[in-house]
Amino acid sequence: MGDKPEIVREARLENLASLIEFVEKACRQTNAEQQVCLDIRLAVEEVCTNLIRHGYAGMEPGPIRLNFQTDGEKVIIRIGDHAPPFHPQQAPRLKLDSEWQKRPVGGFGWHLIPQVMDQITYESDPIEGNVLMLIKRIRSEKDVSQQEQ
Amino acid sequence: MDITVAQRDQATVVSVAGSVDALTVDTFTEALKKQFEQGNLMLVADLNEVEYMSSAGIRALLSMVKESRGLGGDLLLAAAGGGAHRVLEMTGFMSIVKVFSDVDAALASLDT
Numbered sequence: 001m002g003d004k005p006e007i008v009r010e011a012r013l014e015n016l017a018s019l020i021e022f023v024e025k026a027c028r029q030t031n032a033e034q035q036v037c038l039d040i041r042l043a044v045e046e047v048c049t050n051l052i053r054h055g056y057a058g059m060e061p062g063p064i065r066l067n068f069q070t071d072g073e074k075v076i077i078r079i080g081d082h083a084p085p086f087h088p089q090q091a092p093r094l095k096l097d098s099e100w101q102k103r104p105v106g107g108f109g110w111h112l113i114p115q116v117m118d119q120i121t122y123e124s125d126p127i128e129g130n131v132l133m134l135i136k137r138i139r140s141e142k143d144v145s146q147q148e149q
Numbered sequence: 150m151d152i153t154v155a156q157r158d159q160a161t162v163v164s165v166a167g168s169v170d171a172l173t174v175d176t177f178t179e180a181l182k183k184q185f186e187q188g189n190l191m192l193v194a195d196l197n198e199v200e201y202m203s204s205a206g207i208r209a210l211l212s213m214v215k216e217s218r219g220l221g222g223d224l225l226l227a228a229a230g231g232g233a234h235r236v237l238e239m240t241g242f243m244s245i246v247k248v249f250s251d252v253d254a255a256l257a258s259l260d261t
Binding site for chain 1: 170205207208236
């Protein structure tokens with residue numbers, strides 16, 4: 001990629017558009033299918049929105065560092081922050097069999113992210129901060145084997 | 150995001166095109182709430198031209214479904230495929246909201 005594959009913005013809602021725009025543009029340059037880029041956009045929007053609304057809640061908004069890398073077969077997005085640690089496994093599980101009256105109006109973000117990403121890892125360091133890594137294949141295994149033949 | 154509103158005999162149809170996400174969801178919610186304020190409690194949200202929807206859109210839809218039903222109306226959805234349908238399925242929305250392939254099918258369901 002010609003552009004620097006990283007953007008850092010303060011965790012404010014008015015900066016969400018530039019974070020999304022960065023990842024959309026970077027994804028388009030990989031020649032990934034549109035649905036793959038929409039999935040990546042979805043995961044990044046959900047993570048960044050959670051950081052803006054909840055991660056830095058009650059404190060001065062800190063940075064969101066978005067790093068986009070690809071090896072041609074998969075995309076790796078690292079999202080760094082200095083909010084209090086929040087492991088994705090801490091996210092409340094949605095009860096999809098409950099009646100509409102009992103459905104909470106929220107909690108959908110961390111329900112969606114694992115469904116649209118292939119792999120998620122999380123690390124937290126008191127000095128370096130938190131890093132969430134999202135991995136998405138941009139080519140199916142079938143595509144890869146066909147090209148190798 | 151583009152929103153158009155049309156009054157039909159059976160319901161008010163709110164058609165949405167583009168993205169329903171954290172950046173646009175307030176406009177979408179305001180459009181639906183305006184209908185409630187005008188006494189139009191039976192709504193059909195046409196989402197067939199929505200190319201992308203995030204959890205912000207799902208949150209708004211659930212909130213509006215609850216509000217409309219609480220007022221004695223309902224919010225029906227037209228979403229045969231595309232970005233909205235996929236996210237509706239992933240969040241288990243299909244079991245609590247009436248989702249139709251298109252607006253005509255949604256309106257026809259109100260005739261019976």
